[in-house]
Amino acid sequence: MPRQVHRGSILHFPHTTSDPASHYQYFNDGVLVTENGRVTHLGEASDFFRLPANQQLLNYGGVELHKGLLIPGLIDSHVHFPQVEMIASYGKQLLDWLNEYTFPTEKQFANEEYANAQAEFFLSQLIAHGTTTASVFATVHPQSVNAFFNAAESIQARMICGKVMMDRFCPDDLQDTPEQGYRDSKALLERWHKNGRALYAITPRFAPTSSPEQLAKAGQLANEHPDAFIQTHLSENLGEIEWIKELYPQHPDYLGVYEAYDLVRDRALFGHAVHLQPREYQGLKTSGASVSFCPSSNLFLGSGLFNYDKAKADGIKIAMASDVGAGTSLSLFANQADAYKICQLQNSSLNPFESLYLCTQGAASAMDIDHLVGNLNPGSEADFVELDFMATPMLQQRLLRCKTLSEQLFAIITLSDERIIERTYVCGNLVYKKGSKVCGLNSTSGLRYLSNGSM
Numbered sequence: 001m002p003r004q005v006h007r008g009s010i011l012h013f014p015h016t017t018s019d020p021a022s023h024y025q026y027f028n029d030g031v032l033v034t035e036n037g038r039v040t041h042l043g044e045a046s047d048f049f050r051l052p053a054n055q056q057l058l059n060y061g062g063v064e065l066h067k068g069l070l071i072p073g074l075i076d077s078h079v080h081f082p083q084v085e086m087i088a089s090y091g092k093q094l095l096d097w098l099n100e101y102t103f104p105t106e107k108q109f110a111n112e113e114y115a116n117a118q119a120e121f122f123l124s125q126l127i128a129h130g131t132t133t134a135s136v137f138a139t140v141h142p143q144s145v146n147a148f149f150n151a152a153e154s155i156q157a158r159m160i161c162g163k164v165m166m167d168r169f170c171p172d173d174l175q176d177t178p179e180q181g182y183r184d185s186k187a188l189l190e191r192w193h194k195n196g197r198a199l200y201a202i203t204p205r206f207a208p209t210s211s212p213e214q215l216a217k218a219g220q221l222a223n224e225h226p227d228a229f230i231q232t233h234l235s236e237n238l239g240e241i242e243w244i245k246e247l248y249p250q251h252p253d254y255l256g257v258y259e260a261y262d263l264v265r266d267r268a269l270f271g272h273a274v275h276l277q278p279r280e281y282q283g284l285k286t287s288g289a290s291v292s293f294c295p296s297s298n299l300f301l302g303s304g305l306f307n308y309d310k311a312k313a314d315g316i317k318i319a320m321a322s323d324v325g326a327g328t329s330l331s332l333f334a335n336q337a338d339a340y341k342i343c344q345l346q347n348s349s350l351n352p353f354e355s356l357y358l359c360t361q362g363a364a365s366a367m368d369i370d371h372l373v374g375n376l377n378p379g380s381e382a383d384f385v386e387l388d389f390m391a392t393p394m395l396q397q398r399l400l401r402c403k404t405l406s407e408q409l410f411a412i413i414t415l416s417d418e419r420i421i422e423r424t425y426v427c428g429n430l431v432y433k434k435g436s437k438v439c440g441l442n443s444t445s446g447l448r449y450l451s452n453g454s455m
Ligand code: GUN
Pocket: 080, 094, 098, 102, 205, 206, 233, 236, 297, 323, 326
């Protein structure tokens, strides 16, 4: 990809920090240069051009001018691609929701053609919502992982994905076995991990649907591949936690189950962590594992209120996540708005810079990929989005009345959905512009397939 010069206002967090409100970098009139898929320069426009303002553009023919705000591509640390079609399923909490809606939906992904179509649909939606990196659960079927990585490869997106491992307490045709789950996962890992921008996550769904034998095999695979990711669920729902006590009575708590099978370490990503015991907070901190704050999901399933302040004070790595289809939006802005309300219910106000940090540099740092994505530092991969300040009349009017960047950011977070995304760039390439399809993907294929009635 040839050199491209982008000029506009730019906001990012250049390094890992516990105080993002003091450590952001903002250019009111900035320049971002990309070349061969990476950022090569970030700075003030006046420094870059070193010419009076009105001559600058004449001398730099290829400058892309942006009216909106450029920020790093958003990172969704926990999302289920097969569940995008069952988002907004009514009336259940976690365990009933899984049985009633999730498992029947995931069965369809045995069909490779169906998996391919839905992978493309999901990815096109992710990009249209400004998310350029995600840690993605596929289904138990290996072909669902291939479907997702093939789609991601077609636009060169930096994605983490894994085959769900589950060998009990779900429909027979969704079960693998400890040995088969291990072999399939290992083959997928060897095919995809670090292949282009793909990264593999060993993915036992959660401790209830894996036998001790299966968790042991997942841990074995993790030990064989120390730089692979691990993703699963932890302490989301009170009924789930009671069930863990019955199934795994010998362990001190929910995290203790995963610890016993070597599944708690750097690059292990635990979704939810809503109802943790003090020992579990300590275990997460000392292991280097991270937790995904899934605000809209936790509200939608009535799971509980994630204690952000406690997790942060205990030094746990935290990243934001949509957890679609339990989450109600792929928009990490909509999820940030829910995160704010969850904190408010616990007498705390989540700072807007901190909130955005949890979807960019903070997420990348928690997931150990901040040397690749999450910021716009020279050398980082050139994934970024342009936000449209005029996305809606309400937003436009509110922003006109804001006096500070912090106020603007908070209004954007509170009032936004996917309409805020004007453009999405992956590896320096424009892959989405509002109102058009995602380049390289047949973004309506999932819908077309369904309306054919061929399933
Ligand atoms: N726990 C186990 N599986 C799931 C899932 O698919 N979604 C959510 N929210 N929690 C889970």
